[in-house]
Amino acid sequence: MRKLIPLALAVLSSLLLWAAWPTSPLTFLIFIAFIPLLVIADRVKNPLSYFGCIFLTTVLWNVLTTWWVGNTPIPVSGVLANVANALLMAFPWMGYKSVREKLGKNVGYFALVSFWLLFEHIHLRWELSWPWLTIGNVFATHPDWVQWYDVTGANGGTLWVLLMNISLYEVWRKRREMKAVPGSFVLWKEGWKPLALLAIPLLISYVKSIRPDVANGNQARVVIVQPNIDPYQKFEADPAEVVQQFLRLSAQKRPNIPSTSSGPKRRCSARRF
Numbered sequence: 001m002r003k004l005i006p007l008a009l010a011v012l013s014s015l016l017l018w019a020a021w022p023t024s025p026l027t028f029l030i031f032i033a034f035i036p037l038l039v040i041a042d043r044v045k046n047p048l049s050y051f052g053c054i055f056l057t058t059v060l061w062n063v064l065t066t067w068w069v070g071n072t073p074i075p076v077s078g079v080l081a082n083v084a085n086a087l088l089m090a091f092p093w094m095g096y097k098s099v100r101e102k103l104g105k106n107v108g109y110f111a112l113v114s115f116w117l118l119f120e121h122i123h124l125r126w127e128l129s130w131p132w133l134t135i136g137n138v139f140a141t142h143p144d145w146v147q148w149y150d151v152t153g154a155n156g157g158t159l160w161v162l163l164m165n166i167s168l169y170e171v172w173r174k175r176r177e178m179k180a181v182p183g184s185f186v187l188w189k190e191g192w193k194p195l196a197l198l199a200i201p202l203l204i205s206y207v208k209s210i211r212p213d214v215a216n217g218n219q220a221r222v223v224i225v226q227p228n229i230d231p232y233q234k235f236e237a238d239p240a241e242v243v244q245q246f247l248r249l250s251a252q253k254r255p256n257i258p259s260t261s262s263g264p265k266r267r268c269s270a271r272r273f
Contacts, residue, residue, distance in 0.1 A: 006044050009036035010053040014060035021065045022140045030138045031198070034165040035172070041097050042173075054093045059086035066132055085130050088123065092116040113162050117155055127235055135161050147205035160201055167194040225249035 016033035019026045037057060044050040062082040069081050092115035100108025120134050131137065136157025139146045146157055171190045227245040229237055 006040050006049065006053045007056065009040050010056040011060065012036045013057045014064065017061045018064035020138055022138065027138060027142055030135070030161050031164040032168060034162065035169045037093060038165065038169045041093070041100065047097070050097055051090060051094060054090045055086060058089040059083060062086045062133065084128075085133070088119065092119050109166050113159065116162060117158060120155060120158060134158065144209060145202060145205055147208040148201065164194060164197055167197050221254065223250050223253045
């Protein structure tokens with residue numbers, strides 16, 4: 001039974017990630033979704049077994065949240081995409097395990113955050129980009145929580161999630177290690193850290209959302225445009241021409257937006273909200 005515990009934790013982590021992902025209303029579960037993986041890193045000593053648990057989590061996470069990629073004309077390509085992406089996601093966790101064993105817990109945590117942020121940075125800038133599972137995108141249905149994305153981007157949300165998981169795990173771990181000490185001691189000494197880490201970004205978002213023009217009843221008009229670029233050609237598209245397409249489409253609904261008529265015409269659509 002003890003050998004099955006890491007597998008159960010791996011499955012639990014994937015289920016928590018799936019339950020937290022948009023458009024689920026259980027977004028808050030993302031703040032504990034990676035804790036089972038941190039437990040696995042502490043308990044599983046065999047590198048191959050550890051990799052198996054991590055890969056099980058990442059592949060289930062991919063399949064449960066992005067199963068629709070299998071709707072491609074060649075279904076096996078969607079399956080391979082999920083497996084390949086899951087494999088890439090396992091690398092930061094393997095690096096975390098290695099650094100933790102060699103340099104200690106705190107350096108390991110720093111390495112985990114750094115490795116994952118580096119992974120997402122690279123993953124968004126090559127032809128195999130997979131932005132749907134960028135951790136910071138988990139707050140897609142709660143923009144009011146992350147108004148500071150205008151400064152940090154979605155990577156700021158990734159950092160927030162990872163730090164929350166690490167902080168909560170440390171409180172839980174120290175509580176177990178200090179059973180002889182009243183529980184309130186650990187909660188008062190350590191519990192304020194995840195609470196502050198949760199509250200401060202939410203407070204910043206609230207402050208940033210208080211805009212005088214909105215508070216006075218003024219409304220903003222928003223135009224959402226879809227340039228309809230062929231996904232097989234988007235990496236060859238001229239960035240300047242793409243920008244002009246957006247401007248032309250926006251100008252169809254907002255005449256005061258500057259636009260140019262240069263460049264080839266494409267079938268496009270615009271919608272006003």
